[in-house]
Amino acid sequence: MNGRVTASESRSERRPSRQINVVLRSASPPLVSTAVPERDPVPSPSPLPQHGLFQEIQKELDQLVGLDQIKELVYEIYALLQVAQMRSEIGLLSGGHVFHMIFKGNPGTGKTTVARIIAKLFQKMGVLNKGHLIEVERADLVGEYIGHTAQKTRDLVKKAIGGILFIDEAYSLARGGEKDFGKEAIDTLVKAMEDHKNQFILILAGYSDEIDFFMCSNPGLHSRFPIQMDFPDYNMDQLIQISELMAKERDYILMPQSMMKLREHLQVEKESQLHAFSNARYVRNLIEKSIRNQAVRLLNQYVAGNPSKLELMTLRPEDFKLVGKQ
Numbered sequence: 463m464n465g466r467v468t469a470s471e472s473r474s475e476r477r478p479s480r481q482i483n484v485v486l487r488s489a490s491p492p493l494v495s496t497a498v499p500e501r502d503p504v505p506s507p508s509p510l511p512q513h514g515l516f517q518e519i520q521k522e523l524d525q526l527v528g529l530d531q532i533k534e535l536v537y538e539i540y541a542l543l544q545v546a547q548m549r550s551e552i553g554l555l556s557g558g559h560v561f562h563m564i565f566k567g568n569p570g571t572g573k574t575t576v577a578r579i580i581a582k583l584f585q586k587m588g589v590l591n592k593g594h595l596i597e598v599e600r601a602d603l604v605g606e607y608i609g610h611t612a613q614k615t616r617d618l619v620k621k622a623i624g625g626i627l628f629i630d631e632a633y634s635l636a637r638g639g640e641k642d643f644g645k646e647a648i649d650t651l652v653k654a655m656e657d658h659k660n661q662f663i664l665i666l667a668g669y670s671d672e673i674d675f676f677m678c679s680n681p682g683l684h685s686r687f688p689i690q691m692d693f694p695d696y697n698m699d700q701l702i703q704i705s706e707l708m709a710k711e712r713d714y715i716l717m718p719q720s721m722m723k724l725r726e727h728l729q730v731e732k733e734s735q736l737h738a739f740s741n742a743r744y745v746r747n748l749i750e751k752s753i754r755n756q757a758v759r760l761l762n763q764y765v766a767g768n769p770s771k772l773e774l775m776t777l778r779p780e781d782f783k784l785v786g787k788q
């Protein structure tokens with residue numbers, strides 16, 4: 463990694479990375495030890511040149527409904543990076559933090575979206591020089607013969623250098639047990655985390671219990687992922703808010719009757735599918751489908767002449783043809 467945040471990396475590497483966990487999870491002052499005793503005068507740090515930097519990230523986070531704890535954690539990471547920079551500028555230990563993360567949550571709960579925002583944050587703060595996100599799953603990592611998996615995994619790590627490697631459904635790597643090539647992928651990843659320390663951030667994502675099972679598959683894994691984020695399922699009000707937001711982003715509006723129809727449908731779907739219900743993604747698919755239905759309705763309705771601006775924007779209840787899974 464480059465940038466000022468890690469300027470005193472070589473010194474700080476000797477400190478246990480576990481400390482970051484305390485910093486990120488606690489509202490109390492950081493427990494990171496400092497080289498200077500408290501009574502020593504501390505030179506005043508330079509002003510916060512990047513303080514406005516968080517505004518852009520904040521704006522993106524604000525567009526997400528709910529996820530309060532995630533938003534708080536992202537701010538904690540920002541605060542830590544900012545303070546690390548100030549500490550580094552006056553010669554205090556500041557680097558060596560481990561930022562590999564686990565994202566636990568059901569489909570469509572915002573994991574990929576948040577990973578992208580975090581990638582941007584790290585890039586802006588100079589922790590990652592590119593800040594891109596490479597999103598992969600088991601098939602991208604696991605090969606067909608001995609040695610193939612290690613090569614595939616190493617190639618992907620190489621692509622992720624300077625950014626984030628995001629592994630969805632990470633538990634599936636541990637699925638086949640000892641003889642499965644998934645194990646080779648895990649071993650290669652663990653090695654890459656050592657070889658390319660601080661050059662990329664690894665995020666593993668999946669359902670909560672499956673991720674817990676995965677973490678037990680290799681004793682070295684737990685300590686390597688000090689940051690855990692839980693992505694809860696959205697409740698009904700949040701799902702409705704998300705639909706309104708998604709419609710608005712696309713310059714559409716939902717009639718109150720459409721909203722009621724949607725609410726009733728989502729209630730049934732959420733209760734009947736439980737695990738398979740894909741939260742905000744399900745809502746997005748519904749909205750996009752209703753937009754297509756509206757287009758067909760308008761074309762049929764307006765054989766001659768054009769619909770008004772309001773008609774072009776309005777998603778009516780009949781545009782939501784809600785039967786079964788979307």
Ligand SMILES: Nc1ncnc2c1ncn2[C@@H]1O[C@H](COP(=O)(O)OP(=O)(O)OP(=O)(O)O)[C@@H](O)[C@H]1O
Pocket residue numbers: 525526527528529567568569570571572573574575576630704707740742743746
């Ligand atoms: N809190 C939210 N507010 C608004 N939109 C959201 C929110 N969470 C997710 N979305 C939207 O829902 C869609 C799915 O989100 P995303 O791909 O981030 O979910 P995911 O958890 O990665 O899903 P999967 O586990 O299936 O990969 C995206 O279009 C995203 O913008």
Ligand SMILES: [Mg+2]
Pocket residue numbers: 573574575630
């Ligand atoms: Mg995803």
